[in-house]
Amino acid sequence: MGTAILDRLLVHCILFLIVSLLLIPSACAAARHTNTTVDCLPSDRSSLLDIIHGVSFGMGIEIHDYPKARGPPVSWKPGSNCCGWEGVTCDPKSGHVSGLDLSQRGINGKLSASLFNLTSLRTLDLSGNFFQGDFPQVGFENLTQLTRLDLSLAGFSGQIPVGISLLTNLISLDLSVAMVIYSPDGLYMEGYYLSNYSQLCHPSFRTLVGNLSNLRDLRLDGVDMSSNLDWGSALSTSMPHLQVLGLSDCNLPGKAVLLYLISFIFKHYFLIYYIVYIFGVAGLLPTDILTSHANLTLLDLTMNPMLSGNLPDFPSNNALQSLSFFGMNLSGNIPDSISNLKHLTTLGFYEFGLTGMIPSSIGNLTQLTYLDLSENNFTGITNSMVS
The missing domain is CATH 3.80.10.10 (Ribonuclease Inhibitor)
Known part of the structure; x- marks a missing residue:
């Protein structure tokens, strides 16, 4: 009698272990989904692209010990997720752009008024450029x-x-x-x-x-x-x-x-x-x-x-x-x-x-x-x- 009970317990333990192993991949997938970069808002992406539209990227400020220009942000492409772009930070909940760093890019041209549509910005750095x-x-x-x-x-x-x-x-x-x-x-x-x-x-x-x-x-x-x-x-x-x-x-x-x-x-x-x-x-x-x-x-x-x-x-x-x-x-x-x-x-x-x-x-x-x-x-x- 005692042996039968032990056998049933062993079977339950084995089944529990199998189910747990099957659930682990799903849990990991869910975790990966949770950590995925938030999608930016199309309006914010459009405003960001307006900022670099029509400007050029040059050598930057050439003075002693000043960081060299980093050039254009190559990851800024239409249709892509702007929350993953260089110099861009997004709020993880809302998806609004909360940080923008275009410092030392050697930008030459006018600053687009579209910048001021990014009303959720908490940090903004445009230093080391040649805005006109x-x-x-x-x-x-x-x-x-x-x-x-x-x-x-x-x-x-x-x-x-x-x-x-x-x-x-x-x-x-x-x-x-x-x-x-x-x-x-x-x-x-x-x-x-x-x-x-x-x-x-x-x-x-x-x-x-x-x-x-x-x-x-x-x-x-x-x-x-x-x-x-x-x-x-x-x-x-x-x-x-x-x-x-x-x-x-x-x-x-x-x-x-x-x-x-x-x-x-x-x-x-x-x-x-x-x-x-x-x-x-x-x-x-x-x-x-x-x-x-x-x-x-x-x-x-x-x-x-x-x-x-x-x-x-x-x-x-x-x-x-x-x-x-x-x-x-x-x-x-x-x-x-x-x-x-x-x-x-x-x-x-x-x-x-x-x-x-x-x-x-x-x-x-x-x-x-x-x-x-x-x-x-x-x-x-x-x-x-x-x-």
């Missing part, structure tokens, strides 16, 4: 879901579109038309590239950033801001989460530095990087930048010949890793408190006009890997200074 004409003044306001927008060195000129000021979800915005090319150590300016002329006038800088409360990264290098007398005040009252700021060669009005920059610095305690390459600003160097930013790791105020004053006393509570001041009109001594910058790896006080003795305390910067104090007016070197 002014920035489109109408259309960006439709892309309300954008979190990242990069139009740097894209070839556009003229007035920054007011519609960008309405993109309240933006985390990163780069509208730079200029690029400063540095030496590998990051201290010497080896070249300068200006893709075109653009300006902030209508809208003003205040209008552009007033509603962009989520911005972490803002770069406007080369954009003419000379008419924005209150740019510093606008900084101090907007973009509370800003971490990276690039305002190289922006023709910033000098008075704003004295009246408003300090207010901005005191308010933004959480800055990770404070990058302001302000060419030609008239005014004193704000000496409390470091004391108000304990989390600052990189500070670069290079090529500001109109910035004058003395180096500040360096606070002990800091996270600075790179400090680069060159081509400025500073004077006085290097303070002994330079030794407080214990995390510093790069220090460049090049072409300043600094005087006096180089303090021996600079030898306490044990993490330092690059040091440049050339083109100053030092009177001597202490024996204990690092070589």
